[in-house]
Amino acid sequence: MIMINGAQGGAIPVMDRAVMYGDGVFRTMRMCHGQVLCWQQQYRKLSADCQALDILCPTQKILEQELRLLAFDEPNCVVKIVVSRGEGGRGYTMPKLVSPNRVVLSSPTPQYPAQFWQEGIKLHLCEIRIAHQPRLAGIKHLNRLENVLARMEWDDETIPEGLLLDADGWAIEGTMSNIFMRVGEKLITPDLSACGVAGLQRDRILKHAPSLGLTPEITHITLPSLLRADEVFVCNSVIGLWPVRQIATTSIPLGPIATQLQHRLESTVD
Numbered sequence: 119m120i121m122i123n124g125a126q127g128g129a130i131p132v133m134d135r136a137v138m139y140g141d142g143v144f145r146t147m148r149m150c151h152g153q154v155l156c157w158q159q160q161y162r163k164l165s166a167d168c169q170a171l172d173i174l175c176p177t178q179k180i181l182e183q184e185l186r187l188l189a190f191d192e193p194n195c196v197v198k199i200v201v202s203r204g205e206g207g208r209g210y211t212m213p214k215l216v217s218p219n220r221v222v223l224s225s226p227t228p229q230y231p232a233q234f235w236q237e238g239i240k241l242h243l244c245e246i247r248i249a250h251q252p253r254l255a256g257i258k259h260l261n262r263l264e265n266v267l268a269r270m271e272w273d274d275e276t277i278p279e280g281l282l283l284d285a286d287g288w289a290i291e292g293t294m295s296n297i298f299m300r301v302g303e304k305l306i307t308p309d310l311s312a313c314g315v316a317g318l319q320r321d322r323i324l325k326h327a328p329s330l331g332l333t334p335e336i337t338h339i340t341l342p343s344l345l346r347a348d349e350v351f352v353c354n355s356v357i358g359l360w361p362v363r364q365i366a367t368t369s370i371p372l373g374p375i376a377t378q379l380q381h382r383l384e385s386t387v388d
Contacts, residue, residue, distance in 0.1 A: 119187070119188055119191045119192070119223065119224050120221065120222075120223040121184050121187065121188075121221070121222045121223065122219065122220070122221050123219060123220055124180070124183075124184060130202070130219055130221065131205045131219075133205050133206060133207065133208075134202050134204065134205050134206075134219055135202055135203045135204060135205070135206050135216075136200065136202035136203070136219070136260055138206075138208075139210065140259065140260040140261035140262075140263075141171075141202065141203045141260070142171075142173065142200060142201055142202035142203055142218075142259070142260045143164065143167040143168055143171060143173065143200075143201050143257065143258055143259050143260065144198060144199060144200040144201070144258055144259075144260060145160050145163060145164045145198070145199050145258060145355075146196065146197070146198045146354075146355060146356060147160050147196070147197050147198075147199075147318075147355045147356075148195075148196060148197070148227065148355060148356055149185070149188065149189060149192075149193065149194065149195050149196070149197050149224070150193075150194055151193055151194065152186075152189035152190075152193040153189070154185055154197055155355070156318060156322070156355070157182075157185075159318055159321070159322075160318060160355070161178050161181065163258070163318055164199060164201065167257045167258055167259070168201055170257050171203070171257065171259065173201060173202075173203050173218055174218050175201060175218075176201060176218070176220050180220075181199065181220075181222065184222045185197065185222065188222065188223075188224045191224065192224050194227060195224040195225060195226060195227055196224065196225050196226070196227050196228070196356055197222070197223070197224055198221075198222075198223050198224075198225070199220065199221070199222050200220065200221040200222075200223075200260070201218055201219075201220050202218060202219040202220070202221075202260075203216055203218060204216040204217045204218045204219050205217070205219065227356070228356065228357075230278065230357065234278060234357075234360050235358070235359075235360060235361075235380065237361075237363065237372075238360065238361035238362055238363030238364075238370075238372050238376075239277070239278055239279060239352075239360045239361070239362055239363065239364075240276065240277045240362075240363065240364040240365075241277070241279055241280060241281045241292070241352075241362055241364065241365045241366070242271060242272045242274075242277050242279070242280040242281070242366070243280070243281050243341075243365060243366040244268040244271055244280040244281060244282050244283070244293070245271060246264060246267050246268045246271070246282070247282075247283055247284055247285050248264055248282050248283070248284045248285070248290050248291075248313045248314065249264070249284075249285060249313065250284060250285060250286075250312040250313050251312070251313060252311060252312050252313075254313075255310055255311055255312055255313050255314060256310050256311075256314065256315065256316035257315070258315050258317075264282075265282075265293045265294070268280055268282055268293045269293045269294075278360075279292045279293060279294065279295060279352055279360070280292060280293045281297065281344075281365060282314075283341065284312065284313050284314075287340070287341065288308065288309075288338045288339060288340065289308055289339040289340070289341055289344050290308050290310065290313060290314045291308065291310075291314045291315065292352045292354075294354055295317070295352035295353055295354040295357070295360075296308075296314075296315070296316075296317045296319065296320040296352065296353055296354065297344075297350065297351070297352050297353075297362075298320075298323060298350065298351055298352075298353070299339065299343070299344055299347035299348075299349065299350045300332070300347060300348050300349035300350075300373060300375050301343075301347055301348055302348065303331060303332055303333060304332065304333050304334075304335050305323070305324075305327045305330075305332040305333065305334050305335065305375070306334075306335045306336075306337060306339060307320060307323075307324065307334075307335075307336055307339075308336070308337075308338065308339050309336050309337055309338050310336075317353070317354055317355065318355055319353040319354055319355055319358070319359070319383065320353065322383060323353060323359075323379055323383070324336075326379060326382050326383075330375060330378055330379070330382075332375065344365065345365060345368045345370070347370065348371060348373055349361070349370075349371065349372070349373030349375055349376060350362040350365070350370045351375075351376040351379070353383070358380060358383050358384060359376060359379055359380045359383055361373075361376040361377075
């Protein structure tokens with residue numbers, strides 16, 4: 119099902135700034151038994167990203183009404199919410215009067231092999247580098263061309279994700295996920311102050327770390343340090359958490375923390 123501004127349909131105006139410039143934000147989340155997992159946190163993220171770009175965010179009440187319609191159609195699915203700045207004329211200049219457009223849609227939950235969760239995954243080491251733009255860092259905005267080009271680099275169903283480095287060579291994220299490494303009793307995730315997307319599952323894992331006896335840390339991560347880690351995993355709101363067993367040609371050990379966090383992420387929802 120696709121709804122645009124509350125009405126069922128599959129098209130937005132060609133002059134919408136999301137089409138012309140990627141001027142908008144989005145969230146992707148799982149719906150299980152008619153309920154969006156961690157909905158309150160997801161809405162807070164959406165609202166914060168809209169505010170960062172000075173886009174008027176739809177109210178929580180409006181979105182919840184539309185989510186109920188999606189749930190009636192398909193109670194177990196992936197939900198995506200897109201908020202565009204709205205329709206404007208040609209050129210980058212902001213229209214004086216602009217009304218945001220919202221898209222709420224559902225799609226089938228991807229069916230990944232069970233071994234991705236149980237035995238870990240391989241990561242492709244992407245050639246494309248993420249550019250620095252602190253003004254957009256952390257925001258889930260619609261300008262995702264770097265990720266699209268990165269995902270075009272390989273065509274192997276046994277490799278579901280790629281590792282992205284930035285222009286300085288720091289490990290940043292996956293093409294569709296955030297990344298963590300464990301070194302002893304430290305649980306480390308990359309600093310995203312210059313680029314990258316700060317996903318909801320990243321926030322949740324950082325919050326859970328102390329209860330597992332780990333010290334959470336946000337800092338720059340070099341590729342060599344990532345390859346030497348005691349444990350590496352990636353996460354997002356659709357897959358949950360996948361352990362990483364190989365990056366390019368380097369094997370990564372599997373550890374106990376990934377499994378413990380998998381259970382935490384699935385069993386603790388708002």
